[in-house]
Amino acid sequence: MQRDDIYLIDMWRLLRREWRWFLAVFAIALLATFAFMRSAKPQWQADAWIRIGQIGTAPAGQDPKIEPLQRVLERLQWIPFQRQVMQSIGIAPDTPEAKLYHKSLKLEPLAYAGPLLKLSVRAHSPEQARQWAEATVVQLQAIHRDVAAPQLKLAHQRLDELQRELQSITAERDRLQQNAEQSKDGVASLLLISKDEELSALRQGRIDLLARLDPAYTYDTALMWPIYVPEQAVFPNPALTLGMGAAMGLFLGVVAAVGRNAWRRRAV
Template structure:
């Protein structure tokens, strides 16, 4: 039993001694701020090289990258009140997806002109009906603005045709009701004249005409109610065509590149990159020293 205990203690002592030797050979990987500062001071050349490289790349990008300009506008898709009597029965004349496809199709020939880079569209689905955000990117402010103007004209023109087709049945109904209203009013005036003439000569017939006149008056009231309903359906906010929201936003200042932002990022990346290069150099130096030992 004593020999076994002594053997176990011997193994533990050798294991502990081995761990000490291993720790001495490979110290703790954690680096304090003081150690980091010492590394920077020893490897300041690498830090400077990394910093200069990143800053030079950023300055070159800011100076030699072609400027890009943006222009933007918003379109609210028109809607038409449906025949149902629900509270939210107004439906868009075109869906946001269809409108987006129309927009991109209408500007596809402009993108190939050379000065225009791209046209993008985003639908604000949280707004009813949807609002389309249109952004044109061009190599000059004039190219971006002209693209927005041409795209708006094409898209709004196409939507106006869809809007006219959608409200056409209501307009036809309104015209028919207006004709009926005029006819009933003319008939009522004739009944008034006949009743006035028959009051003394034939009171009974006058009473019959008066009864028929009340039916015509009720019919006239129904027609006027229908006319009022059609007018409500054709008026805002129930019904309105697609229209531009606000004005076109365009700036003579390039959207990209932005020299102050590029310079700030290049300085930040330069400091981080230089520090990383210094740490890597320190790591390989220590690794060679350990291998030599």
């Protein structure tokens, strides 16, 4: 053993000699902790789970999502986007509320589940926290709808074209069938078979396009579940704050006792 080693028994004796300093510093730390808990404005946290929209008519091999998950994360972290969210609910950019929104906004990608994106934001009341989370989702929805609009417009135009082609070829096929029945011509029968095949291909194409536009494959960016705001404030957390304050008080009390003992020995 080294002579400079500090044993627990020695530390106990030191604290017994300097117990007044230890208790004084410990009490000051606890008082500071209680003062912080009384003065700190409470914060509530709202959690939202966002499902990124997709377009089922995307070409094969292309991501059907309106916007890739990583790009969505970058967009939500973009300060101009966050300012637009705040302005949409009447909060100026340089207010304490806006600063709290920027500071507390947290994102957790859940790529294995859809993908989903968990968004968390804090405010000074449960209602405000919910409002901020909803405003963020609404702003993202508006952007994604603008992004998806051209592709959806093309898909519906193609659906209308298929419908018109079906009507035209159906009418032509009916005319050929009538001619084939009247003339008993083999050429007319061959043309009729060709039109039947063309009709079958058009019907299948229309069915496939309708399936891709079905809500199961084409949907907007939206909340997966309702926004969750717990009843209790998440900050300051009484148990955690008291625990940290007590631990800091014990540490500072020991430091003060050791320092006082060293000063006393140096004076002697």
